[in-house]
Amino acid sequence: MSHADFSLRTLILISLLVLSGCRGHVGSVHVEGETQPRFRFVGTSIGSLVIYRIPRKYLNKNIPLDEITKITPDTQWSVEGNHNVGIPISYGSIPEGMKEVVPAKPLADNTVYFVSTYVNTEETGSFAGQYFKIQNGRAIEVHGTVDESTVNN
Numbered sequence: 001m002s003h004a005d006f007s008l009r010t011l012i013l014i015s016l017l018v019l020s021g022c023r024g025h026v027g028s029v030h031v032e033g034e035t036q037p038r039f040r041f042v043g044t045s046i047g048s049l050v051i052y053r054i055p056r057k058y059l060n061k062n063i064p065l066d067e068i069t070k071i072t073p074d075t076q077w078s079v080e081g082n083h084n085v086g087i088p089i090s091y092g093s094i095p096e097g098m099k100e101v102v103p104a105k106p107l108a109d110n111t112v113y114f115v116s117t118y119v120n121t122e123e124t125g126s127f128a129g130q131y132f133k134i135q136n137g138r139a140i141e142v143h144g145t146v147d148e149s150t151v152n153n
Contacts, residue, residue, distance in 0.1 A: 027119025031132040037139030041085035043119035050116045051076040056153045060145045068116050071102055078102035109134050110152045
């Protein structure tokens with residue numbers, strides 16, 4: 001592991017430890033719904049929303065931040081602008097106050113995706129994310145490791 005990788009992992013770990021003491025002040029994103037998922041948020045507003053298809057090489061591994069923050073062929077949909085978190089966002093529907101950066105691509109069954117957003121709260125702002133997949137026509141949050149033999153990434 002390079003010094004830069006070690007430093008980044010240490011910084012992330014310290015950030016997570018600090019934020020774990022501030023749970024009520026940290027935003028989050030949740031996934032629900034059918035083949036066209038809906039995204040619900042905890043916070044006051046969001047500034048962006050990116051849906052990213054996880055390449056097989058990153059399943060159960062850390063995804064480099066630049067993979068999610070830049071437009072790649074794995075970027076399934078991207079919108080940016082100011083959005084009130086009280087209103088869920090449906091996949092592919094451009095919310096008022098936001099503009100589409102990458103048009104929505106169809107989401108495939110048994111494929112793992114990552115939703116990333118910048119969430120503002122009363123006291124701070126931070127990136128929040130959630131893994132999910134479409135399974136039997138339903139959007140399901142993915143927690144923990146993925147059995148790679150059961151997905152099409």
